[in-house]
Amino acid sequence: DAMVIQNPRYQVTQFGKPVTLSCSQTLNHNVMYWYQQKSSQAPKLLFHYYDKDFNNEADTPDNFQSRRPNTSFCFLDIRSPGLGDAAMYLCATSRRTGGNEQFFGPGTRLTVL
Amino acid sequence: DQQVKQNSPSLSVQEGRISILNCDYTNSMFDYFLWYKKYPAEGPTFLISISSIKDKNEDGRFTVFLNKSAKHLSLHIVPSQPGDSAVYFCAAILSGYALNFGKGTSLLVTP
Numbered sequence: 001d002a003m004v005i006q007n008p009r010y011q012v013t014q015f016g017k018p019v020t021l022s023c024s025q026t027l028n029h030n031v032m033y034w035y036q037q038k039s040s041q042a043p044k045l046l047f048h049y050y051d052k053d054f055n056n057e058a059d060t061p062d063n064f065q066s067r068r069p070n071t072s073f074c075f076l077d078i079r080s081p082g083l084g085d086a087a088m089y090l091c092a093t094s095r096r097t098g099g100n101e102q103f104f105g106p107g108t109r110l111t112v113l
Numbered sequence: 114d115q116q117v118k119q120n121s122p123s124l125s126v127q128e129g130r131i132s133i134l135n136c137d138y139t140n141s142m143f144d145y146f147l148w149y150k151k152y153p154a155e156g157p158t159f160l161i162s163i164s165s166i167k168d169k170n171e172d173g174r175f176t177v178f179l180n181k182s183a184k185h186l187s188l189h190i191v192p193s194q195p196g197d198s199a200v201y202f203c204a205a206i207l208s209g210y211a212l213n214f215g216k217g218t219s220l221l222v223t224p
Contacts, residue, residue, distance in 0.1 A: 042115065
């Protein structure tokens with residue numbers, strides 16, 4: 001089945017220790033997104049890639065970076081995680097932007113100690 | 114600044130009855146609206162959508178209504194089934210890509 005896969009499902013890191021979250025897709029979609037969802041909050045878009053073009057949301061902290069080495073994979077790097085970065089991180093894909101439904105992975109729950 | 118609001122954190126409905134989930138938005142420029150359903154330990158799954166040029170879209174047991182003058186969106190599930198128990202997110206798009214989500218409404222359908 002075509003799908004969006006996120007690894008790991010649960011990640012524990014220490015305050016200030018860099019961490020990388022992984023997302024892969026078998027849908028061959030052009031667009032990949034990273035959302036952050038804190039407890040009882042709405043998912044919030046951090047950035048997205050349209051093919052290789054990177055688009056950062058204006059209020060995404062510099063601490064968050066992303067890489068998309070190919071169509072299938074996208075990574076979220078948190079350079080120096082703070083306690084406030086503990087959240088669920090959701091990866092999503094869509095064929096194109098603008099009105100298309102997005103397909104989500106199961107998420108990675110990040111804990112910062 | 115929350116542009117999409119779901120003011121009911123939870124809703125409980127009996128099996129077979131209608132479930133109505135509500136959503137309000139503040140930005141009149143939103144041009145596309147979507148509902149997502151989320152089970153625990155899974156990512157959100159697309160359920161149904163509606164363009165701003167329409168006022169109703171129906172897909173099986175699910176119907177979405179859009180009232181642009183009131184900036185209000187609702188999802189109707191008829192009849193409700195226990196498998197519909199999940200968190201439902203309303204989302205809106207502004208001429209592009211970013212899904213603006215509400216905080217979600219947790220629906221419980223009881224037998």
